[in-house]
Amino acid sequence: xxxxxxxxxxxxxxxxxxxxxxxxxxxxxxxxxxxxxxxxxxxxxxxxxxxxxxxxxxxxxxxxxxxxxxxxxxxxxxxxxxxxxxxxxxxxxxxxxxxxxxxxxxxxxxxxxx
Amino acid sequence: xxxxxxxxxxxxxxxxxxxxxxxxxxxxxxxxxxxxxxxxxxxxxxxxxxxxxxxxxxxxxxxxxxxxxxxxxxxxxxxxxxxxxxxxxxxxxxxxxxxxxxxxxxxxxxxxxxxxxxxxxxxxxxxxxxxxxxxxxxxxxxxxxxxxxxxxxxxxxxxxxxxxxxxxxxxxxxxxxxxxxxxxxxxxxxxxxxxxxxxxxxxxxxxxxxxxxxxxxxxxxxxxxxxxxxxxxxxxxxxxxxxxxxxxxxxxxxxxxxxxxxxxxxxxxxxxxxxxxxxxxxxxxxxxxxxxxxxxxxxxxxxxxxxxxxxxxxxxxxxxxxxxxxxxxxxxxxxxxxxxxxxxxxxxxxxxxxxxxxxxxxxxxxxxxxxxxxxxxxxxxxxxxxxxxxxxxxxxxxxxxxxxxxxxxxxxxxxxxxxxxxxxxxxxxxxxxxxxxxxxxxxxxxxxxxxxxxxxxxxxxxxxxxxxxxxxxxxxxxxxxxxxxxxxxxxxxxxxxxxxxxxxxxxxxxxxxxxxxxxxxxxxxxxxxxxxxxxxxxxxxxxxxxxxxxxxxxxxxxxxxxxxxxxxxxxxxxxxxxxxxxxxxxxxxxxxxxxxxxxxxxxxxxxxxxxxxxxxxxxxxxxxxxxxxxxxxxxxxxxxxxxxxxxxxxxxxxxxxxxxxxxxxxxxxxxxxxxxxxxxxxxxxxxxxxxxxxxxxxxxxxxxxxxxxxxxxxxxxxxxxxxxxxxxxxxxxxxxxxxxxxxxxxxxxxxxxxxxxxxxxxxxxxxxxxxxxxxxxxxxxxxxxxxxxxxxxxxxxxxxxxxxxxxxxxxxxxxxxxxxxxxxxxxxxxxxxxxxxxxxxxxxxxxxxxxxxxxxxxxxxxxxxxxxxxxxxxxxxxxxx
Numbered sequence: 001x002x003x004x005x006x007x008x009x010x011x012x013x014x015x016x017x018x019x020x021x022x023x024x025x026x027x028x029x030x031x032x033x034x035x036x037x038x039x040x041x042x043x044x045x046x047x048x049x050x051x052x053x054x055x056x057x058x059x060x061x062x063x064x065x066x067x068x069x070x071x072x073x074x075x076x077x078x079x080x081x082x083x084x085x086x087x088x089x090x091x092x093x094x095x096x097x098x099x100x101x102x103x104x105x106x107x108x109x110x111x112x113x114x
Numbered sequence: 115x116x117x118x119x120x121x122x123x124x125x126x127x128x129x130x131x132x133x134x135x136x137x138x139x140x141x142x143x144x145x146x147x148x149x150x151x152x153x154x155x156x157x158x159x160x161x162x163x164x165x166x167x168x169x170x171x172x173x174x175x176x177x178x179x180x181x182x183x184x185x186x187x188x189x190x191x192x193x194x195x196x197x198x199x200x201x202x203x204x205x206x207x208x209x210x211x212x213x214x215x216x217x218x219x220x221x222x223x224x225x226x227x228x229x230x231x232x233x234x235x236x237x238x239x240x241x242x243x244x245x246x247x248x249x250x251x252x253x254x255x256x257x258x259x260x261x262x263x264x265x266x267x268x269x270x271x272x273x274x275x276x277x278x279x280x281x282x283x284x285x286x287x288x289x290x291x292x293x294x295x296x297x298x299x300x301x302x303x304x305x306x307x308x309x310x311x312x313x314x315x316x317x318x319x320x321x322x323x324x325x326x327x328x329x330x331x332x333x334x335x336x337x338x339x340x341x342x343x344x345x346x347x348x349x350x351x352x353x354x355x356x357x358x359x360x361x362x363x364x365x366x367x368x369x370x371x372x373x374x375x376x377x378x379x380x381x382x383x384x385x386x387x388x389x390x391x392x393x394x395x396x397x398x399x400x401x402x403x404x405x406x407x408x409x410x411x412x413x414x415x416x417x418x419x420x421x422x423x424x425x426x427x428x429x430x431x432x433x434x435x436x437x438x439x440x441x442x443x444x445x446x447x448x449x450x451x452x453x454x455x456x457x458x459x460x461x462x463x464x465x466x467x468x469x470x471x472x473x474x475x476x477x478x479x480x481x482x483x484x485x486x487x488x489x490x491x492x493x494x495x496x497x498x499x500x501x502x503x504x505x506x507x508x509x510x511x512x513x514x515x516x517x518x519x520x521x522x523x524x525x526x527x528x529x530x531x532x533x534x535x536x537x538x539x540x541x542x543x544x545x546x547x548x549x550x551x552x553x554x555x556x557x558x559x560x561x562x563x564x565x566x567x568x569x570x571x572x573x574x575x576x577x578x579x580x581x582x583x584x585x586x587x588x589x590x591x592x593x594x595x596x597x598x599x600x601x602x603x604x605x606x607x608x609x610x611x612x613x614x615x616x617x618x619x620x621x622x623x624x625x626x627x628x629x630x631x632x633x634x635x636x637x638x639x640x641x642x643x644x645x646x647x648x649x650x651x652x653x654x655x656x657x658x659x660x661x662x663x664x665x666x667x668x669x670x671x672x673x674x675x676x677x678x679x680x681x682x683x684x685x686x687x688x689x690x691x692x693x694x695x696x697x698x699x700x701x702x703x704x705x706x707x708x709x710x711x712x713x714x715x716x717x718x719x720x721x722x723x724x725x726x727x728x729x730x731x732x733x734x735x736x737x738x739x740x741x742x743x744x745x746x747x748x749x750x751x752x753x754x755x756x757x758x759x760x761x762x763x764x765x766x767x768x769x770x771x772x773x774x775x776x777x778x779x780x781x782x783x784x785x786x787x788x789x790x791x792x793x794x795x796x797x798x799x800x801x802x803x804x805x806x807x808x809x810x811x812x813x814x815x816x817x818x819x820x821x822x823x824x825x826x827x828x829x830x831x832x833x834x835x836x837x838x839x840x841x842x843x844x845x846x847x848x849x850x851x852x853x854x855x856x857x858x859x860x861x862x863x864x865x866x867x868x869x870x871x872x873x874x875x876x877x878x879x880x881x882x883x884x885x886x887x888x889x890x891x892x893x894x895x896x897x898x899x900x901x902x903x904x905x906x907x908x909x910x911x912x913x914x915x916x917x918x919x920x921x922x923x924x925x926x927x928x929x930x931x932x933x934x935x936x937x938x939x940x941x942x943x944x945x946x947x948x949x950x951x952x953x954x955x956x957x958x959x960x961x962x963x964x965x966x967x968x969x970x971x972x973x974x975x976x977x978x979x980x981x982x983x984x985x986x987x988x989x990x991x992x993x994x995x
Contacts, residue, residue: 015411024820028133029140052172059119059180070136072143077133 015055018081018089021063027076028054054079062088093105120181123174127679134166135152149753159215181643184662187505188518192508200469202510204482207471209883210516210562212973213469215523216876218547218555225554226545241415243268243277243402247437247482260439262384264426265400269302272769274410274418275441278308278398280373281384281392289355291342296379298356300387301333308405316350326711331383336350336369338379356380364936395426395433404446416441453949454865459617461876464608466562471608472887473516475601477509479894481525481570506567514556517931521547521555536864551763569597598891599927605887606931606968607878607938608655613964615878615946616628616937618953619870621960626952632783633683634722635855637674639829640682641852642820643840653809656816660804663847664714666839668821672756672832674824677717678804681709682820683785684858690796691768695753699765708798709785710768712815718780720824728760728778735803742803746782749798774802789952821849866952881968885975893923893979903983904990913984920983924976932965933995 020026020034032050044064057063062085070076119126133227138159145155198204231238245258260279269277274342281300303319306312314336320532325330326384353360361382371377384392384400391397403493406415420441488501503990525547532542649659660678668676681687689712699705711717719731727748735742745765750759751926763773783986784791789799800994825832832854896903903916911919943956 003733025142027136029137032137048169049134051169053174055130055176056171070140072140072141074136075132076136077129094234104242 011092013049013065014057015089015092017050017079018062018085018095019058021079021085022089023079024080025080026071027068027078029070031078031079057085060088061085063077116730119177119248123177126177127170127174131168132164134169138163140988154594156583174273186891188504188507192511193505196512199480202476202684206476206512207293207516207519209469209886210513210559211519211523212879213466214517214520214555214558214562214656216462216922217459217466217527217529217558217614218519218520218524218551219531220462220522221554222461222547222551223545225548225550226454227541229550230541230544238404238443240276240410241404241441242405243275243404243419243439244442245398245437246440259398260400260402260434262400263395264398264434264437264439265302265402268402268419268422269425271422272404272415272418274407275623276304276407277402277404277405278302278305279384279402280305280381281399282401285357287354287380288358289946290352296338296356297376299373299378299381300384300392301373301381302384305381305647308403310405311368311371313365314368316363318365319383324383326386326388327383328383328386330359330361330386331364332356333381334363335367335378335859337377339366344755350664351496354380356382361771388611393864395430399457404441412441412443416596422879431897434655445549454869457869457946457949458872459875462610465876465883466558466881468608468883468887469604470562470566471601471605472890473562474569475891477505477512477570477885478597478601479567479890482506506564509567509570510560510563513559513561513566515556516562517559520559521552524555526989533609533869536861536868549566555906570957580745592791598895600886600889602888602927603931603934605880605884606928606972608736609877609884609934609940610964610968611939612873612877613968614956614961615942616870616873617960617964618943618946618956619866619873619950621957622869622950622953623863623866625954626788626866629784629788631683631788631859631957632723632781633855635859637825637829638720638854638855639823639825639832639834640709640820640853641681641823641836641838641849641860642818644848644850645816646847649871650816653812656812657805660816660819661841663821666811667821667836669838670835672825672827672835674826675716675719676821676823677720678714678819679713679717679822680712680804680815680818680820682822682857682858683721683783684787684862685853688785688796689817691766691800692751692802693749693764693766693798696763701768706752706798707799708745708794708962709712709796710800710802710817712804713801714804717822717969718799720822721783722824724781726779726781727758728776730780731780731801731803733805734804734965737806737808740772741769741806742777743774744778744801746775746799748782749800750776750779752798754764787951788859789863789866819852864954866950869950881951881971882918885971888924888927888972889975889978890977892920893982895923896920899983900986903986908985915986916986917977917980920980921973921976924980926971928969928972929974932968933966934963936965 016035017031022032028050031054054063054065054089055061057064058079062082063079065077065079068076068078135564141159142152142155144160152209207583208817219945243260245260247258261281262281265277265279269279272605279302283298283299283300285296287296301319303321303324306318311535313333316333318333319331322328327490332351334354339345339349342354343352347362349366351360355361361380367378367381391399411856419441423434423438427437458874491501495859528545528547532545533540565804584797636805643663645656664676664678666864667673682690689710690707691710692699692706694700711730713840715730715732717723718725728744730744731742745753745759745764753759753764755763759776759779762776778800782797785799786794804819821836823829823836833849837849840849903911903919906919907916939961940956947953
């Protein structure tokens with residue numbers, strides 16, 4: 001893992017995966033790359049948590065999986081967002097924004113009072 | 115979802131492996147595309163990915179834990195709900211425990227007695243070999259064994275069988291320890307290897323030791339070892355003195371070894387025994403068993419032995435003409451007990467079904483009251499499958515708990531039950547709770563759990579959520595009421611079957627016990643007598659010895675009359691002979707048979723048989739004169755029609771070429787027992803004088819003769835005195851197999867008595883359970899109708915009206931149950947007719963009586979909830995919701 005890396009909470013990883021899949025189905029490798037690239041490498045996805053997370057999401061019915069051929073014509077397992085997954089993403093994303101907003105206000109308050 | 119994942123963990127795992135491989139492959143491709151060379155690219159990719167093993171483990175564990183967690187949650191919830199209703203729990207558990215316990219005991223018996231193979235390894239390949247001669251009476255003397263030289267010839271010549279033999283003998287061991295009269299077996303050196311049994315210590319006999327003149331060696335049995343050597347290993351190599359000859363102990367048999375159903379005390383090599391009767395082919399003392407060699411079949415073995423038999427017949431025509439050898443699979447002799455055991459298992463199964471129906475209706479009542487709870491859970495997101503699983507979990511726990519209690523009951527109940535069995539239950543010692551039986555108990559418990567869980571489980575998910583949630587908590591849908599009704603009706607049907615069966619058995623027993631046995635059974639003692647071997651050598655001495663015994667015994671105080679007889683009624687053993695009223699005998703196999711008894715004149719007095727015409731055997735009938743016989747009225751009818759039989763002649767090939775003369779007719783004796791006599795094939799009876807038996811047969815007859823004594827005091831008080839009188843001058847004459855006639859007659863209907871007792875218990879249990887079921891269901895149904903009753907009362911119904919209302923509901927169920935039950939009971943009656951001796955077809959009186967019993971009991975059980983309903987306060991009823 002790279003320097004300055006944050007530990008990813010389980011819930012946050014789930015949310016990020018769901019967010020990634022909004023743009024369309026993708027397989028495990030691609031999902032990891034998208035998260036890394038979009039976060040400009042701030043968030044490094046540890047493979048140890050990616051696949052269990054995908055498994056859990058599938059179990060909860062938020063994604064479904066199917067085998068297919070990847071861009072390089074390799075066999076790969078694709079994941080696709082389901083309707084309840086979309087709903088879940090919306091709920092979690094709004095909760096996250098609330099949380100971030102609240103923390104941010106507190107921090108701003110702190111810095112203001114310094 | 116989690117169930118599926120749990121059971122597909124390994125396929126999911128292999129899926130994951132492929133997925134990981136694919137991920138790494140993509141990474142490698144990416145690296146190569148960036149310009150890194152292949153080796154480096156590969157190394158990078160694997161490094162970046164980290165440990166795939168850990169990922170697989172995580173996913174695997176997650177799959178497992180999810181499932182186990184949900185199961186655990188179900189269990190805890192089930193236990194919690196059950197604990198809230200301890201009364202219900204207790205009743206359900208007790209009911210199930212009784213049901214499964216009784217069924218387990220029955221199955222343990224069936225397993226031990228019928229199903230288990232003989233306690234030898236590879237028991238299917240074992241056979242017994244018997245000899246057959248044309249003139250041997252198998253029924254009287256049992257199956258024939260093999261002569262020692264014949265045995266040796268078969269053993270050496272056979273290519274399909276590994277043949278071993280043993281000869282039963284007795285002897286006196288004088289050292290070490292106390293002198294003792296013991297059971298000796300002469301065995302061939304290969305007996306242990308044929309049986310596949312290893313000795314506990316030491317070794318078996320070698321073939322060289324199985325020859326005349328070899329050093330005397332001995333294998334001792336486990337109990338003998340304990341008694342005479344204290345269980346010490348120094349026994350091996352020490353010597354034992356048997357009948358004044360010294361043997362060296364070379365081996366010790368394992369505990370529990372049984373040859374011919376008895377544990378032998380000592381075993382010595384058959385080949386070393388030089389006794390006369392083992393050297394010629396006229397005597398047949400060797401019990402032969404063998405094991406089929408690999409790839410040999412029973413048919414091949416039989417063909418081979420038939421050939422050997424034929425060769426021997428040609429080589430030794432004097433002794434072996436007409437002798438053949440038969441090979442039969444070695445099976446434990448349990449034939450007659452089998453049907454009784456299965457019958458009892460069936461009966462106890464009915465009780466278990468009733469118990470299940472009871473618990474089912476209890477659970478159903480609870481399920482209906484929890485309908486709102488289930489509806490809520492469905493609304494909150496629980497799947498239907500989840501709820502069904504919840505219900506089934508509860509019922510399975512109940513079933514298993516009830517089953518466990520039942521096994522406990524069975525554990526304590528099985529020994530007393532076995533001892534209770536009339537007569538000796540063969541292989542009884544093999545009936546215990548081994549893992550077969552426990553597996554059966556587990557299966558039965560699970561099955562019952564599923565069975566009675568099914569009804570409430572299928573109702574659990576409510577179809578119309580809104581309706582249920584909005585309706586009052588006391589809403590009762592019609593189908594539930596019908597289901598409850600169905601349970602009650604089926605319980606009543608089963609109870610009636612058992613009640614009628616018990617009633618039938620009761621009537622049968624009464625009828626049998628009142629039958630005239632044909633003899634006066636009070637105060638009569640019978641016993642077999644063993645004369646001194648020295649006496650038996652000479653016919654004249656034998657006759658004198660018998661006269662002396664009869665004489666001495668008749669002078670004992672308390673003895674009214676004493677006689678000799680070879681076959682005693684109601685006891686095993688009989689002598690069927692052919693007869694015909696004219697010299698032109700029909701072909702063999704078509705001649706009628708009569709049961710012949712060899713007696714002394716006082717037999718009539720001892721047994722109290724009625725003399726109908728002419729005279730009984732008396733002192734006129736001496737050796738040398740033509741045979742006089744006395745026949746019973748059944749035989750008189752068979753041989754001479756209704757005509758006067760006295761003075762007529764009969765031709766009987768077994769008694770010689772000359773005809774015998776009928777000198778009297780007596781009443782019939784129920785020889786085959788109170789139950790079996792009327793249906794038996796040979797009912798004709800005949801008596802002839804023991805004195806008239808020719809000298810050459812006197813020894814053989816004497817070995818089988820019994821004495822019958824009519825006493826003035828209770829017969830068992832006389833046994834010691836009689837034993838003392840018989841001992842004689844040589845001191846080695848004994849009486850054995852001592853029975854009173856009352857015991858013998860009672861034993862002949864012991865099976866019916868036993869069945870009656872058991873069926874009576876089962877019927878009582880069934881009735882009790884059915885009544886509890888009715889009470890429960892009616893209470894429940896009544897409680898559901900409380901608002902309705904309130905309205906009726908408010909509109910003017912009296913208490914009596916309410917009682918009538920409830921009872922009418924109950925009566926409908928009882929009537930249906932009774933009518934269906936009668937049909938089922940008739941079917942059961944036909945089954946019993948086949949399986950139990952002495953039964954008559956189901957009669958209407960018994961059926962009517964049992965239905966009456968059921969009605970009364972069921973109405974009583976219904977009365978209590980009915981009265982409770984009538985005592986309701988109308989206002990409260992209307993207000994309650």
